[in-house]
Amino acid sequence: MKVYQSTNPRWYMVLIPMVSLIFGCIESFEPQTEVFEDALVIEATITDELKRQEVLLTRAFRFEEFVPLPETNAVVIVVDDLQNEYVFEEEASGKYISTSSFGVEAGRSYQLLVTTSSGSQYASDIVIAPQPSPIQDLSVARVEDINEGMAIFVEYEPSQTSNYYRYHYEETYKIIPPEWNNQMLRFEGPALVVVTRDREERVCFNTNVSEDTVLNKPKQSNANNVPQFQVRFIDRDNYIISHRYSILVKQLAISEASFEYLKRLDESSGADDLFSPSQPGFFSGNVNSTSNSDENVLGFFHVASVSSKRLFFNYEDFFPSEPLPPYVDYCLPYIPPPLEEATSENPSLGELVSSNSVRYHSTIPLTGEFAVVPRVCGDCTVLGDINVPEFWED
């Protein structure tokens, strides 16, 4: 035995391929869709808001493709239990808008009917419009759970427990670039001079729309505490809360089926353990083909009751005399090289000013050189819009 335990280079001949096989057995590859199944995708949430409701129809697409094809020239109708028909017309490719404004009424039931240009017919389950369940209140608190930051909560009243809610939000925040000053560089002939700014670039606003699927079913809590739910958490290092922040939370009361569908859809996109993957499957929504029972249909016809509330807060109210969150850039001033030393990686000041890439910072007293900062540090319009939103309250 001893003979074989000693180092024998020949073992490597066997072992190296073996080891790399065992460890290299998972590889990424470009899939070709061998068995593409075309499917209609229905994206529809009709609400109790009186408006022209919207239904989006697209097709599933192959892995090799990047964008879905719209389903055009379809006949889209929503029918209620009183046999009222709400006809939709195609406003843009695949985007169908009801010809008249309407909002769903609580307790009424609704069904979506689609007939594609190829003649295939689809019908959703009949969905009962939920009772309105207006958003009670929003609150904000500085929390230190895992990470420190600001949490925005929806407050419920006891009667709202056991309902199913979905949340969308729009957050708007004030941006003030840290190195703004009221001077700027301008060409006068071939020379650059410092002049007073001619543009408003100090205060801007930006708005983000929620992307995640936020779902909740509030539960009765034992104590008399008002049940609440965190719809949004912003890390304290996120610059969006640096000055004043506002969030509009839109609460959709939805059916249990809608809730479960969205939840499962959200979970299905998670990452798996690479070595032993979980096995996903098709899960259907509430729309089925009436002309071909074997055909799978994607998407869901949601019916919801909507309400919304807005909340504002300032950073300094929660983090008094604490440093602001780091800005998107370090904003270190620097002196660009003279023209003769400039390279494409390190361009000269003239080029930087021409290309609107920097803002004036200061003038070096003895040499008269100009120090600049990246544009984003002195120009808020890189990140936002200088127009104050209509709803904004300072």
Next chain:
Amino acid sequence: MKALVILCILLGSFFGFSQTQENQITMSFENWSLKEVVSHIQKTTDYSFFYVNEWLSGDSVSGNFDSVSINEVLGQLFKDTDINYYMMEGQRIILTRGNVIYDKLPEDFFVTSKIDSIVPEIEDDKDILPILHKEDDELAQKTNQLVRIGKESKGRLKQSATLTGSAVNSINGQPIPDLAILVQGTGKGTTTNAQGYYTIDLPLGPHMIEVSGLGIQGELQKIILYGDGNLDFELDESFEMLDEVVVKGNRNDNIERTIGGVLQIEVKEIKKIPLVLGERDIFKVATTLPGISTAGEGASGYNVRGGRADQNLILLDHAVLYNPSHFFGLFSAVNPFTSSNVDVYKGNIPAEFGGRLSSVFDIKTKDGNPKKFSGEASIGPVTGNLTLEIPVVEEKASFLIGGRATYSKWILRSLKEEDLRNNEASFFDIIAKYNHKLDEKNSISAMGYYSDDAFNITRDSLYSYSNQSFSIEWSHKFNNKTKGEFILANSNYSFNIDFDVDAASVNDFKLKYRINETLLKLKMKYLHNDSHNFDYGISGKLYNVEPGSIEPLASETVVPSVFIPEERGVEAAIFISDDFKINKKLSVNLGLRYSMFAALGESIQRIYEEGMPRNETTLINTEAFDKNEIIKTYGGPEARISTRYFITPNTSIKAGYNSTYQYVHTLSNNTTASPTDTWKLSDINIKPQRADQFTLGLHKNLNENEYELSLEGYYKKFDNILDYKTGADLLLDEAVETRVLQGQGKSYGVELLAKKNNGKLNGWLGYTYSRSQIKFDGATEEERVNNGAYLPSNFDKPHDLSLVANYKFSKRFSLSTNFVYQTGRPVTYPVGNYLYEGKEYTFYTDRNKFRIPDYYRLDVSFNVEGNHKIKKFAHSFWNISIYNVLGRNNPYSVFFVTENGQIRAYKSSIFSIPIPTITYNFKF
């Protein structure tokens, strides 16, 4: 030489016998040797004797005769010996020995003949002596020396005699069970029992006895049966023999055994199957047999007749082995060197076993050699293996210890490649067994086992798992008819995941899981009579499960610590079975087991709205239970019934019905069993699984058992089988019931096995057509899969073909091949993407609608035996194998993951090129 002389005399005087006139003898003696008596008679009468001195030494006799015939005296004298006498004209008496086996037979070797022997009527006996001598010459090469058994008896009261005996392994003195004893030309045969004994009734006269067994050098023994007698065999192991059955030790067993769906794997013979990475593997052999398959290459877990991988009870000397594999199933966790044989019950499960739905793998560790120190070792590219057998009390007690370990750790460390160096993939296992025969009635054996695996999948996570078990068995013989076994066994399985990115990272954590069970079992065997054979007993099992915890490793951490409270449960059963031989053709095995499970506190159980899918939104209440308070009990009778009928002496038909309950389940959202599958006890929300199986089989042996054919069909129905909801992550979820579904399943199939047991070319061909389907048809969409229709299970592989063939060129060189073909397993294929509310999702087909490509693989191995000189210190054996000769890139799985909003596709295959290995084994 003397014997020969006498034989010649006998031959010459064959026709010369007649009743002689008798002189009356009067004599009295005490404690004389036979020789003294004989010479006394010779002196005092006219009789003269011809004999070999040695025959008459030893025994001392006493007697008192008064005017009796010589016949009476001699009859009395030789009554308790194997000596026959012949009276010839001229008052010559020739003594012959009726039974010669070996020169060194034990004293108590000879069996008493019940009828006094007198001068035989040889004229009538046409089949006796002379004929044999001619044949002897031709058969000399392969047969042992002629053996005469029993004594001629006068009067031909019996036309047949009973031959009994035992078989022991000449190397280690161990009894050889399940050895086939066949009598050529008569269609008669029997097998040795567990203690190596056999009994068979045969017509008087010459016979050619053929003994054969797995791993045993077969022998042909020519005998002449004169009367009841004993024939023992001391047999060599067939280290090099390829003309042996690989799967069955017992040739007739396949047609004779009452219960159907039993496979026996003789571990010694596994080396004949081509190996991957030089490792012998019991389970790999099992998967070449019909009805047993794996989820994929390198996937741990076995699917037996359409059952899930958690439905197999894998017992190592009574203790459950929760994870029977090393390294994702590439290697078996059962050391082939220390195992003696494996019984796999896939059809009718004996009533003494329970708790799993689909099969029992009953693995027995061999007893150490109580006579001499011996051992076996093997060196392969991945592992080294050493087994030692140490006598403790000569002939009574012995100790066996076997260990196996990878040297991959050392090899990986010594590699220059940085990527590989930091990897870890290692395992070891160690087993020890002590057995002691206390006295004729009592024996004990104790076994301890430990296995450990560690590997990383990604650089920063270390997975490790280990099995740990021990068992003690005390068997006691109450009397000749009643035997009891008292068994205590404990098994523990645990796994850990250490996530350790860098030194003291905030993300580091350790995840733990553990299950422990303790078994107490009393099993009684009662042999009522020839037609009733009862087994009965009770068993109880206590489970303790620690479903998991996550502990952050760093003091400053972002990992929340998780602790899921312990689960406890008790499983108890009583069982009885009767192997009832109704007549020579028909036998029935009636078994009944009543099992019961109680989930015990302390625990907090979650109560959900009735009739609603269980999820956090339908949770209405929680109920707390105190320590050891009964939370919920389940139970029911399990029938184990089978019957066998011989249509012809070589053809039997078997039918059976089998029902089983299972109270522990694996929770797995993986396609294949992985070491991180957790076992969950039944509780308020998770019901026990149940299965019913109906089987019908036809078994036929041809050409004196050279060929075995069997055709078995089954239909199996499952209830409450668990599967996961789409996308569920089951590890460390306190409310696992919200993640799983319980539904129905059915599987059915036809299994064909054709074996050629000997000859230069031997092996077997197994083919199975089977289907395995499951159905989840709950009240809501969430509880339905594929709209509530039956769908193929993950291991539904309709066609499964295995061919194992061995060809022996000479005693030293042989070639083995193994070909496997399977329908690709079902897979849920991503068929496209779609955009929903601005996000891209992958769109999958109905679950398991498609299949991965078919699997096929050819392996070849070449075996070289070392020189076969007996005196050599060690007997060696080289095995050169090529796994996957065709280089088939068999995909193990294809899967798709959403990463950063983009769909990424992965495929995995374990061995896509031919893998050569060389292994060296030696025995000493």
